[in-house]
C-alpha cells in the first residue's frame with residue numbers, strides 16, 4: 005500500500021465536468037483512491053457551460069487529461085461528441101465516465117450498475133418489485149434499465165417533461181415487453197421502492213413528490229447525496245420509512261469508473277471512508 009505520492013511533473017489529471025459540480029464528493033474519493041493504490045494522479049472539478057462542451061473535450065485532449073466523469077446536466081449532451089461509446093451506454097444515450105483512448109475518448113455508463121450494487125449490498129432483491137422512478141434524465145435512464153434487467157415487475161415513471169418519460173418508456177419496452185409500465189401516473193399507489201432521480205432537493209428545500217406518495221411507499225431512495233438528507237428523505241424518515249441517499253450509488257459507480265480508467269482493483273474501503281469524511285465536512 006502506497007500512501008505517499010508526490011504531485012510532480014508526471015502527475016496525471018482526471019476530473020468531473022458538469023454544472024454545478026461544487027456539490028461533488030468525487031474529487032476527494034478518487035484522489036484518495038489514486039494515492040492509496042500508488043497511482044500518480046489527481047482528480048479535479050471542472051464546472052463548464054454546455055456550449056463549451058466540444059472545446060472542453062479538445063482542451064482535455066491537448067492537456068493530456070486521462071479520464072473524467074460527467075454529471076448534471078451533460079450525461080446525454082456529451083454523447084454526440086464521443087468517438088466511441090460502450091454498447092450499454094449507447095443504448096442508454098447517457099455517459100457518466102469517459103476514458104482517454106488512442107482514438108480520442110470512450111464513454112461508459114456506471115450509474116445503473118452502481119445503483120444496483122448499492123441496493124444489493126443493502127440486501128434488497130429487486131425481483132418482482134414495483135418501482136416509482138421520478139425523473140427521466142441520464143441517471144434515471146441508467147437506473148431504470150438496470151432495475152428492469154434485475155427483474156422488477158412494475159415501473160412507473162414520473163417526469164416534468166412527458167416526452168422524455170415516453171422516450172424512456174419506449175426504451176424499456178424494447179428491452180422487456182412484459183413489464184407493467186405507466187407514465188406520470190395520477191393515482192396514489194403503494195410502491196415497493198420510490199426513487200428520486202431528479203435534481204429536485206439539491207437545494208435542501210424542494211421535494212419532487214407529494215406527501216401522500218411518500219407515505220404510500222415502502223422504501224424511498226434519493227440518489228442525491230449532497231445534502232445527505234433531502235426534504236424527500238426527511239419526510240420519509242419522519243414516517244418511519246426505510247430510506248437511503250445516493251452515497252452508496254456514488255461509491256459503486258465510482259469504483260467501476262476507477263477500474264475502467266486504471267485497470268486496477270478499486271480500494272473500496274478507502275473510497276467509502278473518503279465519502280464519509282466528505283459527509284462530515286458538509
Ligand SMILES: NC(=O)c1ccc[n+]([C@@H]2O[C@H](COP(=O)([O-])OP(=O)(O)OC[C@H]3O[C@@H](n4cnc5c(N)ncnc54)[C@H](OP(=O)(O)O)[C@@H]3O)[C@@H](O)[C@H]2O)c1
Nearest residue numbers: 076077139140141142143164165201202203227250253254
Ligand atoms: N448518487 C450518485 O452517484 C448520482 C449519480 C448520478 C446522478 N446523481 C444525481 O441525480 C440527479 C440527476 O442527475 P442526472 O445526471 O440524471 O441529470 P439530468 O440528466 O440533467 O436529468 C435531470 C432530471 O431532473 C429533472 N429536473 C431537473 N430540474 C427539475 C425541476 N425544476 N422540476 C422538475 N424536474 C426537474 C429533469 O426533468 P426534465 O426531463 O423535465 O428536464 C430530469 O428528469 C442529480 O441531482 C445528480 O446529482 C447522483
